[in-house]
Amino acid sequence: MLALLTLLLAAQSMVHAQTPSSPANTPVSIPAGAADALPAQPPATKPAKVVVSAKQAREADDAYLAGAKEIQRKNVVAAEKDFARAVQLNPYDRDYALALIVTRESHLNELVQQAAKARLLGDPAKADALLEEARAIDPTNPVVMQHFAPGALAAKTPETPPIGASLAPPIQLAPKPGKHDFHLSGDAQTVIRNVYSAYGIKVSFDASYSATTLLPFEIKGVTFDDATRVLAMMGHFFAVPVQTDTALIAKDTQDNRDALMPLVEETIYMPGLGQDQMTELANLARNVFDVKQVTASATGGYMLLRGDENVLQQVNATYADMLDGGSEVLFDIDLYEIDTTKTRNIGATLPTSIGAFDLLSSAQKLIAANQAILAQAYDANLLTLTGTTGQQTLEELVFLIAAGVTGSSQFSNLLAYAGTDGGLPLAGLSVASGSTFALALNSTDARMLDAVTIRSGNHQAVNFRAGTRYPVVTAIYSTPSLSGLASAAAAAGISAATIAQYGGSAASASVPQFQFEDLGITVKMTPQILHNSEVSLSVDMKIEALAGGTINSIPILNNRTLTSTVTVPAGHTALLATLLNTNETKSLDGLPGLSELPGFQGTDQDREKDSTELLITITPHIVRTGSLHVTSKRLAAVRTGNSGGFAP
Numbered sequence: 001m002l003a004l005l006t007l008l009l010a011a012q013s014m015v016h017a018q019t020p021s022s023p024a025n026t027p028v029s030i031p032a033g034a035a036d037a038l039p040a041q042p043p044a045t046k047p048a049k050v051v052v053s054a055k056q057a058r059e060a061d062d063a064y065l066a067g068a069k070e071i072q073r074k075n076v077v078a079a080e081k082d083f084a085r086a087v088q089l090n091p092y093d094r095d096y097a098l099a100l101i102v103t104r105e106s107h108l109n110e111l112v113q114q115a116a117k118a119r120l121l122g123d124p125a126k127a128d129a130l131l132e133e134a135r136a137i138d139p140t141n142p143v144v145m146q147h148f149a150p151g152a153l154a155a156k157t158p159e160t161p162p163i164g165a166s167l168a169p170p171i172q173l174a175p176k177p178g179k180h181d182f183h184l185s186g187d188a189q190t191v192i193r194n195v196y197s198a199y200g201i202k203v204s205f206d207a208s209y210s211a212t213t214l215l216p217f218e219i220k221g222v223t224f225d226d227a228t229r230v231l232a233m234m235g236h237f238f239a240v241p242v243q244t245d246t247a248l249i250a251k252d253t254q255d256n257r258d259a260l261m262p263l264v265e266e267t268i269y270m271p272g273l274g275q276d277q278m279t280e281l282a283n284l285a286r287n288v289f290d291v292k293q294v295t296a297s298a299t300g301g302y303m304l305l306r307g308d309e310n311v312l313q314q315v316n317a318t319y320a321d322m323l324d325g326g327s328e329v330l331f332d333i334d335l336y337e338i339d340t341t342k343t344r345n346i347g348a349t350l351p352t353s354i355g356a357f358d359l360l361s362s363a364q365k366l367i368a369a370n371q372a373i374l375a376q377a378y379d380a381n382l383l384t385l386t387g388t389t390g391q392q393t394l395e396e397l398v399f400l401i402a403a404g405v406t407g408s409s410q411f412s413n414l415l416a417y418a419g420t421d422g423g424l425p426l427a428g429l430s431v432a433s434g435s436t437f438a439l440a441l442n443s444t445d446a447r448m449l450d451a452v453t454i455r456s457g458n459h460q461a462v463n464f465r466a467g468t469r470y471p472v473v474t475a476i477y478s479t480p481s482l483s484g485l486a487s488a489a490a491a492a493g494i495s496a497a498t499i500a501q502y503g504g505s506a507a508s509a510s511v512p513q514f515q516f517e518d519l520g521i522t523v524k525m526t527p528q529i530l531h532n533s534e535v536s537l538s539v540d541m542k543i544e545a546l547a548g549g550t551i552n553s554i555p556i557l558n559n560r561t562l563t564s565t566v567t568v569p570a571g572h573t574a575l576l577a578t579l580l581n582t583n584e585t586k587s588l589d590g591l592p593g594l595s596e597l598p599g600f601q602g603t604d605q606d607r608e609k610d611s612t613e614l615l616i617t618i619t620p621h622i623v624r625t626g627s628l629h630v631t632s633k634r635l636a637a638v639r640t641g642n643s644g645g646f647a648p
Contacts, residue, residue, distance in 0.1 A: 052089070052090050052091075052092065056089045056090060057089075057090055059089050060085075060086045060089035060090035060093065060096065061086075063082045063083070063085040063086040063089065064082070064083065064086040064093075064095070064096055064099065066082045067079040067080075067081075067082030067083045067086065067099060067103070068099075070082060071103070076103060076106050076107045076110060077107060079103050080100065080103045080104055080107055083096060083099045083100040083103055084100055086099075086100075087100050104137065104138065105141075107137065108134050108137060108138060108141055108143060108144055109143065111130050111131070111133055111134040111137075111144075112130075112131070112134060112143060112144060112147065114130050115127040115128075115130035115131045115134075115147070118130065131144065131147050170241075170262055170264045170309055171241040171242070171243065171244065171262070172241055172244065173201055173224075173239075173241050173244060173245070173247060174244040174245065175199035175200055175201050175224035176199050176200040176224075177223075178199075178223075179221045179222055179223055180198050180199075180221075180222065180227070181219070181220040181221060181222075182194075182195060182198070182217050182218065182219050182220075182222075182227065183217075183218055184215075184216070184217040184218075185214075185215075185216040185217070186214070186215070187211040187212065187213065187214060187215065188209070188210075188211055188212075188213040188214075188215040188235050188237075189205055189209070189210075189211035189249075190211070191215045191216075191217050191231070191235075192215075192231065192235060192237070192249055195217065195227055195228070195231055196228070196247065198227075199224040199227075200245060201224075201245055201246070201247055202245060202246045202247070203239075203246070203247050203248075203249050204242070204246065204247070204248050204249065205248075205249045205250075206248060206249065206250035206251070206256070206260070208250055208251040208253070208256055209237055209249055209250055209251045213235070215234060215235055217231060217234065232252070236251065236252050237249050237250060237251055237252050238250060238252045238256075238257065238261070240260050240261060240262065241262070248260065257308075261308055262309070263306055263307055263308060263309075264306070264307070264308075264309045264312060265304070265305070265306045266304075266305055266312060267302050267303070267304050268302065268303045268304075268305065268316070268319065269301060269302045270301055270302065270303060270319075271301040273298060273301065274298055275298035277298075278296040278297070278298045278303065279296060281296065281303065281319065281322075282294045282295075282296035282303060284318070285303075285305060285315050288318075289307075289311050289314060289315050289318075290311070291305055291306075291307040291311060291312070291315065292307070293305065293306040293307065327457070327458040327529045327622060327624055327625045328455060328456065328457050328458065328622075328623050328624040329455070329456055329457075329458065329527045329529065329535055329620050329621065329622055329623065330453065330454070330455045330620070330621040330622075330623045331452075331453065331454045331455075331456070331525065331527075331537075331618055331619070331620050331621075332451070332452075332453055332618070332619040332621070333451070333452040333453075333454065333523065333616070333617070333618050333619075334449065334450070334451050334452075334615075334616070334617045334618075335449070335450040335451075335452075335521065335543070335614070335615070335616050336447075336449055336613075336614070336615040336616075336617075337447070337449075337450075337612070337613065337614050337615075338445070338446070338447050338611075338612070338613040339444075339445075339446040339447075339610075339611075339612050339613075340443075340444070340445050340446075340609075340610070340611045340612075341442075341443070341444045341445075341608070341609070341610050342441075342442070342443045342444075342607075342608070342609045343440075343441070343442040343443075343606075343607070343608045343609075344440070344441050344442075344605070344606070344607045344608075345438045345439075345440040345441075345605070345606050345607075346438060346439055346440075346605050347438055347605045363393065363397045364393075366397065366400055366405070367393065367396050367397065367400065370400055370405050373400070373403065373405065374396055374399070374400075377399060382399075383395070383396070383399050450466075450521055452464060452466070452521070452523060454523065454525065455623070456525060456526075456527055458527060458528065458529045459526070459527075459528055460526070460527075461524060461525070461526040462524070462525055462526075463522075463523070463524050464521075464522070464523040464524075464525075465518065465520070465521075465522050465523075466520050466521050467518060467519045467520010467521060467522075467544075468518075468519050468520060469516040469517070469518060469519070470516065470517050470519045470546070470555075471514045471515070471516055471517075472514055472515055472516070472517050472554060472555060473512050473513070473514045473553070473554065474513055474514055474515055474554075475512070475513040476511070476512050476513070477511045477512075477513065517544065517557060518544060519544050519545055519546065519557075520543075520544065520545075521541070521542070521543050522541070522542040522543075522544075523539070523540075523541050524539075524540040524541075525537055525538065525539050525540070526538040527620065529622060529625075530567070533569065533570050533622065534567055534568065534569050534570065535567070535568050535569075535570055535620040535622070536565065536566075536567045537565065537566055537567070537568060537618070537620065538564075538565045539562060539563070539564050539565070539566065539576065539618070540562070540563050541561070541562040541563075541576075541616070542559070542560070542561050542562075543559070543560040543561075544557055544558065544559050544560075545557070545558050546558070560614065562576060562577050562616065564576060564577075566618075568618065568619075568620050570620055570621060570622045571619070571620075571621060572619065572620075573617050573618070573619040574617065574618055574619075575615070575616070575617055576616045576617065576618055577614070577615075577616045581610075581611065581612040581613075582609070582610070582611045582612075583609070583610040583611075584607070584608070584609045584610075585606075585607070585608045585609075586605070586606070586607045586608075587605070587606040587607075588605055
């Protein structure tokens with residue numbers, strides 16, 4: 001833009017340098033920011049023509065040429081001042097105004113670019129100062145205002161008054177306050193006029209209400225509302241406000257009410273209700289309160305009604321009692337589970353049999369049967385015989401027992417011996433193998449806490465699911481399929497019988513069928529907030545997990561289900577369910593009768609104890625309480641004709 005302005009000013013400068021400017025008859029349109037540089041003129045009915053002298057024209061040309069030179073030096077600020085002076089001296093030259101407009105735009109763009117650069121360099125204060133400087137030059141420039149919040153311009157825009165402010169509200173009587181006593185008896189019109197006038201209200205009578213009826217009226221210490229309500233019931237009339245101090249009295253018939261009773265229109269906002277709830281509330285207004293014109297919209301969350309003002313007040317009060325304004329409840333659900341397993345194995349297993357044998361003869365037979373082994377031991381210096389013959393025999397026997405040769409087990413279980421022959425025992429006493437001593441303890445303790453926080457609206461069901469989906473195989477189907485060679489032969493057109501005759505075989509493919517089981521915790525709740533700050537809660541809870549065992553390769557599932565309806569004060573904790581499961585197994589292995597005697601507990605005792613504790617608690621919190629509210633202005637509906645039609 002600056003380069004284009006330089007070329008334009010260079011061409012125009014040559015023209016202005018050669019041809020002096022002459023005043024024109026029509027002034028040039030000056031931008032908003034440039035208009036501040038012009039001298040103030042007194043207001044007039046017809047703008048006066050400004051006369052530009054020859055001296056002013058020459059000074060304007062000089063200022064214009066000076067501005068052009070500043071543009072060439074890229075000094076936009078100085079050029080803008082020169083062009084503003086040229087416009088002030090000669091407002092009829094279009095070149096001056098055009099140069100001022102372009103120069104000012106270039107100046108504003110430069111300030112905006114500098115502000116953007118300062119913000120990128122981390123200097124927001126300098127950026128804001130540059131933008132404020134640009135807005136001071138031209139506050140309506142769109143390039144400048146896009147860097148400010150929308151409220152900066154919106155605050156200067158006058159607010160449009162709401163449409164409802166221009167429409168008339170329903171007329172209401174303004175009686176004088178106080179209580180009065182009445183002791184009247186006479187025709188109906190006279191009694192009615194006297195009662196209303198006591199409170200400063202004038203009355204006019206419709207042609208449908210005559211004065212021939214005798215109406216006695218005796219009452220003490222009543223306000224205007226109480227007196228007129230009782231009087232209307234006795235006189236069978238209704239009053240229509242005409243002005244704040246004037247009422248029209250008409251006979252109470254349906255035709256007269258349809259023709260004379262003013263209607264009001266109001267919008268009730270009910271966010272969060274579904275279409276079924278909105279329809280039910282609309283039917284309530286139609287069927288119970290006889291409101292003919294009702295429109296309910298669940299999408300917009302509002303209900304539009306038109307009817308008698310007193311009736312609509314009753315509808316509002318009924319809705320306020322039925323609806324609690326869409327309150328919300330926050331639930332803290334805690335699930336505590338403690339699994340404990342203890343296994344004890346304490347005792348001793350005694351031998352089941354004791355036998356006697358010829359120890360000397362058995363030892364000699366064992367040594368004679370294993371001479372080859374003994375010879376190898378001699379050669380390898382693993383066995384060296386010393387001492388007497390009996391001692392050497394014992395050494396050979398000990399070596400064979402340590403080597404574990406066949407037939408030496410009875411010597412390993414030797415309990416005692418009797419008699420000797422040359423230092424060798426003659427008879428031995430052996431016990432059967434299998435004697436053990438046990439002292440073991442195994443204990444496991446698992447604790448689990450599941451904490452769930454759920455928020456729900458009043459009368460709205462909420463579902464919560466936390467866990468995994470576990471596949472469980474329910475069936476396996478086998479489908480026959482040909483081998484690779486048989487498939488190729490079948491594709492070549494060879495019959496199935498020929499394929500089977502020459503070795504074509506069919507294989508089977510297993511296709512499993514399974515279903516997913518939801519493992520974990522599933523909670524479904526529907527709260528209802530009561531008027532005494534209590535919460536009635538319908539709970540359906542399911543906890544499912546793997547049991548650890550299988551039947552036919554199908555896993556066993558543990559399932560716990562709770563279905564209940566409880567009433568809990570807000571902020572209090574209620575115990576929904578508790579479960580204690582204990583399983584104890586004890587096994588005893590020993591000698592019959594002897595294991596029960598003190599001092600003869602030669603037995604093996606196994607004891608296993610499993611216990612499971614489950615505790616479920618819930619704490620409701622009312623986090624939002626709402627109420628029905630009428631937000632629209634109540635307007636008087638104008639009735640046209642006797643057909644029941646309405647005009648807006």
